Amino acid sequence: MTAVLPAERDLRRVIGDGEAIPDGEVEGLEERDLLELYRSMVLLRTYDERSVVFHRQGRIGTYAIFWNHEAMQAGSVYALEREDWIFPSYRESAIGLLRGMPVSTVLSWWRGHPAGWWNPLDYNVASICVPIGTHVPHAAGLAWGKKLRGEPACAIAYFGDGATSEGSFHEGANFAAVMRAPLILFCNNNQWAISTPLSAQTAADTLADKAVGYGVPGVRVDGTDVLAVFEATRDAVSRARAGEGPTFIEAVSYRAAPHATADDPRAYIDLERVEEEKARECLGRYEAYLRRAGVLSDELAESTRVEAAEAVRSGIAAAEAEPPADVGLLFEHAYAAPPASFAAELAELREVLDG
């Protein structure tokens, strides 16, 4: 048995502030890795910002904004191998883009179109989980299965601070820990569960403290520092591959955008704090780091943004070019032997829609 360490208190950081706090470095990351991380963050940021516009234009449905969560997503995925499995929540809806999933697929998902359904085996990315925390046991089971088969892959489950209060989080975390399954429990602690603040969510000092109760290490990292997130996840991945079981990563940030396009946070959030967080948002911080390191030029920043904008532009065009789905799909796949009433209900629905 490995010893249970007390959870870390301090947030791990690599990126400085360009003034009093010096920049650090991550061993093993070369210039091309730093730029690949940058490209990933720009793609996610562009996807997210455009999606809010597409929602306002009525081109996608309700959308869960992940502005300022890009560092957590890009940094952690970069620490994985292609054979490792990703279990996203709605907050990580576009994480498949980092595995080569077309932009149109994710946009189709938000359009409620079947073109947004993908085969998880194509990308090793599970379906986007909307119920809070129910994917944690799925990820634990997949990770355990990999271990039983003697395969080297691990799994990562993304969930929020609110999810740590759910039974399914507990069941998944406990099961994975007992089985020493190769799982990374990645908690995006943006300090809000819609309008419920972290202080009303838990009486624990930190969410990483919960890891102690499962007998796994708990790591706290600045969630807006892409390099610190990468490093913490890389450590967790090597523990997982070495047979040492799960790691709980608490990536701390502050939600600087509404929970989703249907939310108006002005009623509950600390607006001054939001402005402070916007001023130190993760992409700008990383860009400044890369410029201080002499790795990023204006031309490269511009061409990266143009490339991402083009990918999202053609993604929405492709999503909108999909023919409308047949409403018969609503009635399929739920029953092996559908109830007799379905045929009449479908006929009625077609009549309503055609009329």
Ligand SMILES: Cc1ncc(C[n+]2csc(CCOP(=O)(O)OP(=O)(O)O)c2C)c(N)n1
């Ligand atoms: C089981 C379940 N209960 C309630 C909800 C409604 N709900 C949607 S988002 C949300 C808040 C989740 O907050 P958190 O886990 O912190 O994730 P975040 O949205 O901040 O990324 C809730 C309660 C749900 N989707 N699933």
Ligand SMILES: [Mg+2]
């Ligand atoms: Mg949250």
